[in-house]
Amino acid sequence: MKNTPSFQCLRCGKCCNPNQVNGETAYFIPIYLNEVERIENLAKQKALKITLEPDIMYHDELNDRLIVVTYALRIDKGGCPFYKSKCIIYDQRPITCKAYPLSIYMYQDTTCVALKSECTFVQQNRLKLKNLDYYELNDVFCDEFPFSREIQIMGHAITDQILALEAEKKVRIPIKIPVEVTEEIKQMEKIRLDEIKRELENEL
Template sequence: MYDFLPDPELEKKNNESEIFICTQCGECCHIREQKNINKQQEDAYFSYMYKSLGILYFAKLSEITINIWPEEKEELEKQAKKNNININIKPKRGFYNKKNNTFIIIDYFIDHDICPFFNHEKKQCGIYDYRPLICRSYPLLTTKTLGKCKYKKIDVNAYSSEKLPAEKLEIKTATIKNIIKELIEQGEIDTTIPPTEIFELIKKFELMNNENIKELRLK
């Protein structure tokens, strides 16, 4: 069991600073968080996401950790192999394109309680230069949630290295949402198809090992 205790000197600096200073506690690398949501609320959320955007979830909300984009998944798997680290990355969300008869994976999540790249001895990220966009944004995450982040102390403009990734993350999320809305308008995403039918299609696609499962990648 790992104790997420901050470095005393860094914690003191963080408490005295107007902006967030990493205390090397490793808490942000403890990526599986407790979500106070019951099954009824979860089902209602999944239903809303499908009916409004055609998005299907592959895992329970309690299982989902940090968001990983397809291009990031590729890099993380490369780094895991290079550093001899076992990593399990699973699909998080996707949608069915009726016109092309394809299922498009939007993003993934790391299926670990603690990020496997976290170096417990050094209390640092083991692949810092290759870490995902959401990690680069910490503690800002996205600009819309700045006021809610417990580590945010002053205006977003006071942050330099974290601000740009946070903005990129927000733009990327908005772009994907717009793409999906456009596909719905064009009739390529049909939210009247029961989700159970789509999941059955996905199983067939996986058995056939063909080109019917793709990833949504943005430039």
């Protein structure tokens, strides 16, 4: 491979504490349904108050409710609640943190890799990283890459599950984009996607 370093987190804490970041900031960490209980339990164990708010939701027109498919861990002015000079849940941190600073996504049938520009390692190595292809980036970020791929796969699985429910006429989603949280829809009943799946399994 070209003269490119392997990713080494510099433990600068910028990604956990947006107050240290100039420019692009993240104000929440996406939390997937299979992580909610674990993250809430970790917060309880550490005696921390955290807020997980429904993030990506679909409007189920048939049952007049919102289907929650991801939550958001709020990051307030003090940074991530799990950040105390370092991440205190490092081994059990959310998958988005495990994938950081990578983001893999599809654009016009092509798989693309984006690097978070606020990451200090990315900033320090941007010239060396700039022209690397998918496979070379996989080598540089060998620990993070599988998690980023997993996030991408989870995203596809969520879409497939919604489409399957729609095909079974259990839900009706008028527009296949996540709805924005407005005052009006804040009042609507919210149900988690995995709860609907459990309910349907019990019906069988």
